Amino acid sequence: MPAKIAIIGRPNVGKSTLFNRLVGKRLALVDDTPGVTRDRRAGDAKLGDLRFTILDTAGLEEADARTLEGRMRAQTEEAIAAADAVLFVIDARAGLTPSDSHFANMLRRTSTPVVLIANKAEGRSGEGGLYEAFSLGFGDPIAMSAEHGEGLADLYRVLLPIVDAADAADEAAASEKEAIAAGEIAVTDVDVVTEDEDEEPVDTGPAAGSSTRPLRVAVVGRPNAGKSTLINRFLGEERLLTGPEAGITRDSISVDWVWRDKHVKIFDTAGIRRKARVQEKLEKLSVADALRAIKFAEVVIVTLDATIPFEKQDLQIIDLVAREGRALVIAINKWDLIEDHAETMQRISDASERYLNQIRGVRIVTLSGLHGRGLDKLMDAAFQSYDMWNRRVSTSRLNRWLDGVLVHHPPPAVAGRRVKLRYLTQVKARPPHFVVFCSRPEVLPESYTRYLVNGLRERFEMPGTPIRLSYRKGDNPYAAKARKRKIQ
Secondary structure (H helix, E strand, O other): OOOOOEEEEEOOOOOOHHHHHOOOOOOOOOOOOOOOOOEEEEEEEEEEOEEEEEOOOOOOOOOOOOOOOHHHHHHHHHHHHHEEEEEEEEEEEOOOHHHHHHHHHHOOOOOOOOEEEEEEOOOOHHHHHHHHHHHHHOOOOOOOOOOOOOHHHHHHHHHHHHHHHHHHHHHHHHHHHHHHHOOOHHHHHHOOOOEEEOOOOOOOOOOOOOOOEEEEEEEOOOOOOOOOHHHHHHOOOOOOOOOOOOOOOOOOEEEEEEEOEEEEEEEOOOOOHHHHOOHHHHHHHHHHHHHHHHHHHEEEEEEEEOOOOOOHHHHHHHHHHHHHHOOOEEEEOHHHHHOOOOHHHHHHHHHHHHHHHHOOEEEEEEEEEOEEEEHHHHHHHHHHHHHHOOOOOHHHHHHHHHHHHHHOOOOEEEOEEEEEEEEEEEEEOOOOOEEEOOOOOHHOHHHHHHHHHHHHHHHHOOOOOOOOEEEEEOOOOHHHHHHHHHOO
């Protein structure tokens, strides 16, 4: 594994700006509002020829552990413990604050190497804070401007030995594994670790899975539907910030995970409220980030609250996912709060039949993210939906089916002339896209298109999969012959 470098500091000192600068993309949300970042986010950083994992964290604040700020601080402390080094960022313009000094004392109690960065040091306004930073006792501070890319050469020189040491340790571990696999070293000659520092069992078997590309799964829904709690239960750790407050998640956070030897990259997203209610700039950025996650995902799990399922906003989110053409699974979360399961399930089934005609047959899974019930069923449904999303049907099977459709339910006559469907083929998958060659496609009613789509979905076993169906006007062979005779 590459070296892990965590960025920490009090709110609004430019941690996310530095994170974006090192990964070369605008992955983390950036705004003048303090406390934008809440969950820790990992990214692949590149600085010259150095390659490492950079961790963006929430701003450190003094707060009770039970509050939102206290839980954010706990997430940051976990990032510090897991890192090979820490970039401690202060605001050179604001100078050294009591909070900076307090958290510097906390860092001194850890064994993780600390690199002090005086950010926003461009111009004379940052000189005072830069000189004050010497008093923290972490050596010479690095004067930087993450926004303008200044000071990266100095950061490279400091990180070079740290990253090299981590890479050397990884190479040694990899060489040892190869020697064991080749029989050059007996397993009995090596200390086999069966428990980690928390006395939890460690998997000492071969690496799980052989896929080089993980399945991209986005978990979306309204605020407070339990998305982050669900992902934490998948991972078996409190990786994402959760709590009773609505709208805790702001960034779309990706986490790598392995389920039954299958690699998954799962995205936690901000809750999506109705557009009319989204007024603040920060929430608009969060929602835009969630919408980007939907576009880049392969499977989208829309999380509904079992106590109030299929609200208008739920239906709009589902419709958005279907229009984007993503494989879809609906997760009915908080099932543990329901007393009469049979009656509630019947209401949910009736609502899906009434409201979800565009993705008829979509998989609906009931679960409890808090108690970990139904998680395997949910992932089974996700992989099945992915398989259907990738499905291809041969042209011969499609046209045999089309012949039967034309016999039993031919297209209606328009203005006294019947539309002729000549040929059907699949041009794409992900999602399945079919093209019908026909005469006068512009007059074919929408109801007949829905009939064909539902027939394709039922006949070729693609329930709940968004299906694209388009028409092309086929050439008239008699007109072609007439043109040929005219040329001759």
